Amino acid sequence: MICSxxxxxxxxxxxxxxxxxxxxxxxxxxxATAAGALQGGVPRVEATLLSGLRxxxxxxxxxxxxxxxxxxxxxxxxxxxxxxxLASEVSWTAPGLDIGPLQWPVPAVLHSPDGSITSxxxxxxxxxxxxxxxxxxxxxxxxxxxxxxxxxxxxxxxPATLSLERELGVAPEPAVxxxxxxxxxxxxxxxxxxxxxxxxxxxxxxxxGLVAGEAFSTELLASDDEGRPVALAARDVFIPDRMxxxxxxxxxxxPLAAGRLRVAGKLAPEAAAGPFALRGVLRLAGASExxxxxxxxxxxxxxxxxxxxxxxxxGPGLGWALxxxxxxxxxxxxxxxxxxxxxxxAYGFVRTVQAGGGRTAGHSLAYTVGIAGTMLVLASGxxxxxxxxxxxxxxxxxxEPLFVAGLASLMxxxxxxxxxxxxxxxxxxGLGDVVDGARGxxxxxxxxALAVVLATPCTAPLLGAALGxxxxxxxxxxxxxxxxxxxxxxxxxxxxxxxPGLAAWLPRPGAWMERxxxxxxxxxxxxxxxxxxVLGSLAGVQGMVRLLVFLLAVGGAAWVVGxxxxxxxSGAAAAAAAxxxxxxxxxxxxxxxxxxxxAAAAWSPEAVAAELRAGxxxxxxxxxxxxLTCKFNEHTVLSRPPVLEAVRxxxxxxxxxxxxxxxxxxxxxxxxxxxxxxxxxxxxxPHRPGAPEVLPELLTEGRVVDALQRATREMSAGLSPVPPxxxxxxx
Amino acid sequence: MKRTLSVLAAVSSLLWALPAAAAPAEVGQxxxxxxxxxxxxxxxxxxxxxxxxxxLEWTNPECPFVQRHYASRTMQKTLAAxxxxxxxxxxxxxxxxxxxxxxxxxxxxxxxxxPVLQDPSGAVGHAYGAKTxxxxxxIDEQGVIRYAGAIDDDPRGRSSAPTNYVRQxxxxxxxxxxxxxxxxxxxxxxxxxxxxx
Numbered sequence: 041m042i043c044s045x046x047x048x049x050x051x052x053x054x055x056x057x058x059x060x061x062x063x064x065x066x067x068x069x070x071x072a073t074a075a076g077a078l079q080g081g082v083p084r085v086e087a088t089l090l091s092g093l094r095x096x097x098x099x100x101x102x103x104x105x106x107x108x109x110x111x112x113x114x115x116x117x118x119x120x121x122x123x124x125x126l127a128s129e130v131s132w133t134a135p136g137l138d139i140g141p142l143q144w145p146v147p148a149v150l151h152s153p154d155g156s157i158t159s160x161x162x163x164x165x166x167x168x169x170x171x172x173x174x175x176x177x178x179x180x181x182x183x184x185x186x187x188x189x190x191x192x193x194x195x196x197x198x199p200a201t202l203s204l205e206r207e208l209g210v211a212p213e214p215a216v217x218x219x220x221x222x223x224x225x226x227x228x229x230x231x232x233x234x235x236x237x238x239x240x241x242x243x244x245x246x247x248x249g250l251v252a253g254e255a256f257s258t259e260l261l262a263s264d265d266e267g268r269p270v271a272l273a274a275r276d277v278f279i280p281d282r283m284x285x286x287x288x289x290x291x292x293x294x295p296l297a298a299g300r301l302r303v304a305g306k307l308a309p310e311a312a313a314g315p316f317a318l319r320g321v322l323r324l325a326g327a328s329e330x331x332x333x334x335x336x337x338x339x340x341x342x343x344x345x346x347x348x349x350x351x352x353x354x355g356p357g358l359g360w361a362l363x364x365x366x367x368x369x370x371x372x373x374x375x376x377x378x379x380x381x382x383x384x385x386a387y388g389f390v391r392t393v394q395a396g397g398g399r400t401a402g403h404s405l406a407y408t409v410g411i412a413g414t415m416l417v418l419a420s421g422x423x424x425x426x427x428x429x430x431x432x433x434x435x436x437x438x439x440e441p442l443f444v445a446g447l448a449s450l451m452x453x454x455x456x457x458x459x460x461x462x463x464x465x466x467x468x469x470g471l472g473d474v475v476d477g478a479r480g481x482x483x484x485x486x487x488x489a490l491a492v493v494l495a496t497p498c499t500a501p502l503l504g505a506a507l508g509x510x511x512x513x514x515x516x517x518x519x520x521x522x523x524x525x526x527x528x529x530x531x532x533x534x535x536x537x538x539x540p541g542l543a544a545w546l547p548r549p550g551a552w553m554e555r556x557x558x559x560x561x562x563x564x565x566x567x568x569x570x571x572x573x574v575l576g577s578l579a580g581v582q583g584m585v586r587l588l589v590f591l592l593a594v595g596g597a598a599w600v601v602g603x604x605x606x607x608x609x610s611g612a613a614a615a616a617a618a619x620x621x622x623x624x625x626x627x628x629x630x631x632x633x634x635x636x637x638x639a640a641a642a643w644s645p646e647a648v649a650a651e652l653r654a655g656x657x658x659x660x661x662x663x664x665x666x667x668l669t670c671k672f673n674e675h676t677v678l679s680r681p682p683v684l685e686a687v688r689x690x691x692x693x694x695x696x697x698x699x700x701x702x703x704x705x706x707x708x709x710x711x712x713x714x715x716x717x718x719x720x721x722x723x724x725x726p727h728r729p730g731a732p733e734v735l736p737e738l739l740t741e742g743r744v745v746d747a748l749q750r751a752t753r754e755m756s757a758g759l760s761p762v763p764p765x766x767x768x769x770x771x
Numbered sequence: 772m773k774r775t776l777s778v779l780a781a782v783s784s785l786l787w788a789l790p791a792a793a794a795p796a797e798v799g800q801x802x803x804x805x806x807x808x809x810x811x812x813x814x815x816x817x818x819x820x821x822x823x824x825x826x827l828e829w830t831n832p833e834c835p836f837v838q839r840h841y842a843s844r845t846m847q848k849t850l851a852a853x854x855x856x857x858x859x860x861x862x863x864x865x866x867x868x869x870x871x872x873x874x875x876x877x878x879x880x881x882x883x884x885x886p887v888l889q890d891p892s893g894a895v896g897h898a899y900g901a902k903t904x905x906x907x908x909x910i911d912e913q914g915v916i917r918y919a920g921a922i923d924d925d926p927r928g929r930s931s932a933p934t935n936y937v938r939q940x941x942x943x944x945x946x947x948x949x950x951x952x953x954x955x956x957x958x959x960x961x962x963x964x965x966x967x968x
Contacts, residue, residue, distance in 0.1 A: 708799060
């Protein structure tokens with residue numbers, strides 16, 4: 041009898057009372073019922089106040105509750121209404137009684153007709169109750185009042201506030217209300233029991249990585265006290281409570297394994313850091329419809345700790361970011377954008393060793409200071425722009441045409457200096473001779489600064505992750521990461537000084553150095569040619585021509601300065617050169633971004649979604665004309681026959697996200713993937729549209745082909761569960 | 772290249788218009804584009820409001836939560852309080868049984884000026900993952916969603932000074948500050964979408 045639902049237990053007398061609609065009038069049993077949510081004059085909900093005891097004595101514990109009866113097809117909501125609706129509320133007023141928290145029977149899972157909105161509630165009937173305890177009672181009667189606030193919905197929703205009140209007699213011996221007790225007892229059997237009391241434990245098979253604003257996924261196993269899997273209900277297996285910091289949650293039970301369910305969710309961007317637990321009702325299999333209340337610790341929420349999204353779901357902290365920043369800085373030395381400047385530095389270094397190794401330490405120090413200082417200026421720039429609400433990324437300065445033009449001019453001037461067209465410094469004959477003086481130290485610092493500036497468009501492997509971490513971190517972390525990158529970049533030259541005997545391995549100076557000097561000049565002109573092409577994509581052919589004319593003026597000015605350098609007219613020559621530069625500069629250095637060609641932004645989130653809906657895998661190439669690593673990948677891997685063949689065979693759609701010019705959508709997408717810069721390569725599978733595979737910054741043909749084939753295989757594998765090991769590896 | 776791009780854009784927007792179970796819109800992500808007619812037949816697309824802050828309000832005049840907010844003029848007051856800068860306020864009705872006539876009558880009765888976009892197929896509602904009426908979205912000048920959720924923190928209408936999430940989000944976006952609460956759990960009636968089949 042007790043196990044059957046309360047629907048069949050409603051005594052006829054209560055049903056009659058329930059029809060007495062209208063405001064509650066005190067002091068009679070009839071006031072214990074009310075009806076509300078009128079639709080065309082017909083009430084859609086009726087409420088009855090229940091007490092397990094008709095007469096109360098001091099120090100008794102007994103249940104009190106509210107029976108809610110809904111019209112057919114109508115429902116009220118659980119304590120977590122789900123994606124729509126409003127939680128039901130019962131507030132008690134009962135002087136002399138201490139009333140505990142409201143007890144909620146297991147709700148039904150309700151779906152909107154189109155299936156897009158899930159809510160939790162009670163169709164038909166429900167008894168919401170609480171345990172009451174009487175204190176030392178005096179007088180003839182105690183007043184029990186309940187204010188019920190519910191939203192009653194079918195297709196329409198009608199709010200109802202119902203006021204219920206009755207008196208309970210006070211007597212030395214309590215008297216049980218049999219009908220009410222039967223209803224309350226039946227409701228109690230439908231309230232989930234505490235998981236520990238039921239010897240059921242729900243625990244994650246492996247704790248997921250929890251990062252504010254990001255998705256997580258984990259598998260949970262329900263087991264008994266001996267570790268055996270517990271059979272779960274066939275459907276609606278988990279009904280979640282409302283959890284702070286959670287923006288969405290999807291629960292599916294894995295049909296093949298007993299006691300297993302998969303939970304995937306997304307944390308709100310402002311989720312508070314700290315422990316996070318999954319709370320809700322777990323429904324067990326069995327005729328009695330058992331359910332347990334669970335509170336499963338899933339781990340600790342990290343804020344913005346978005347390091348290495350492709351290899352670790354846990355988001356290692358600051359320590360790893362600093363390690364990767366340092367290693368990334370070391371690798372930057374080998375990147376094509378910095379290499380010419382470093383070769384130049386190496387040349388100067390050999391000269392210094394030749395001149396007497398004692399001063400190398402000073403120059404290495406100056407070089408390191410130059411790098412570190414420039415890095416910190418760059419970090420400050422990032423912080424200022426970020427504070428101003430601008431979306432910035434690594435290499436953002438290459439989106440500014442005047443900056444690119446200035447850098448190209450510097451390259452040309454440097455090259456002409458190496459060719460011997462003019463000299464830097466008051467006396468001496470060339471580059472190598474000034475390294476000894478105080479100006480030499482300045483020059484070393486300047487070379488450090490130049491190396492940093494040129495390094496930014498090359499995101500080295502390892503560096504992408506560290507910078508992605510830094511760009512979302514507090515100011516001091518940004519500074520620390522940039523400083524470590526600087527130290528990594530400076531390492532090769534520091535090592536030459538710090539490791540005794542290493543400098544002896546440098547080649548002996550000789551006539552080859554003069555040839556080397558000219559050769560380096562050509563390397564710098566090569567860097568200049570690349571910068572001209574960057575400007576071309578920023579400001580079009582017009583802009584490129586303007587820059588080339590200005591570079592011609594730079595050459596002319598260098599010649600004027602060099603020709604009269606050692607004469608009495610050197611001052612006048614410098615002035616003439618300055619006038620030439622200023623004049624030509626004013627005429628040419630005006631770049632209009634809008635005159636350039638349209639950015640090849642074939643990528644858009646909508647395009648990705650559309651292709652995935654059409655069942656095609658998608659390869660997204662985040663690139664920019666100033667990103668040499670991107671260009672390197674495009675020429676050596678992405679345009680190679682095996683990759684093109686794989687793209688054809690897998691019917692993959694390739695979309696290009698061009699970041700040559702600022703684009704907030706791309707900046708936002710990079711940030712969402714935990715990156716601050718490019719390159720970034722994503723492979724989307726239609727089977728898992730929300731979780732693309734992130735490829736490394738330096739591609740290989742095999743890696744790309746594998747990823748494309750994986751995306752297709754997952755598709756043909758259909759809905760079969762993905763092995764947890766591969767899924768766990770991604771956030 | 773230009774032509775390929777425009778063809779691609781056309782194809783993708785065509786596919787986007789089909790009702791499909793796409794990932795719902797998210798804060799920090801670009802807002803899904805749309806083009807809908809309002810109650811008077813005028814066309815509104817999200818693209819045409821690029822460069823302005825846009826507020827989307829999912830609505831349904833038959834929902835008591837919407838009725839409560841219009842009785843206390845919550846939306847009109849919010850719009851008036853944000854009057855300083857150009858702001859676009861678009862109500863969207865994804866109720867399957869709604870008609871332009873119903874929207875016009877309601878607009879006249881309540882006396883507000885902003886358009887009520889007609890989405891009886893529910894395509895735009897589904898693209899945004901709109902669950903309740905009201906359900907609010909704030910989109911910044913670059914077309915990125917900056918807030919999604921409830922209009923305020925007072926589902927039961929009991930507070931004398933509720934926190935208006937939309938107002939604080941728009942003010943933050945306009946002044947270039949971080950939005951204090953980028954999401955909240957929306958409350959209200961479920962959106963009465965067209966059923967399957």
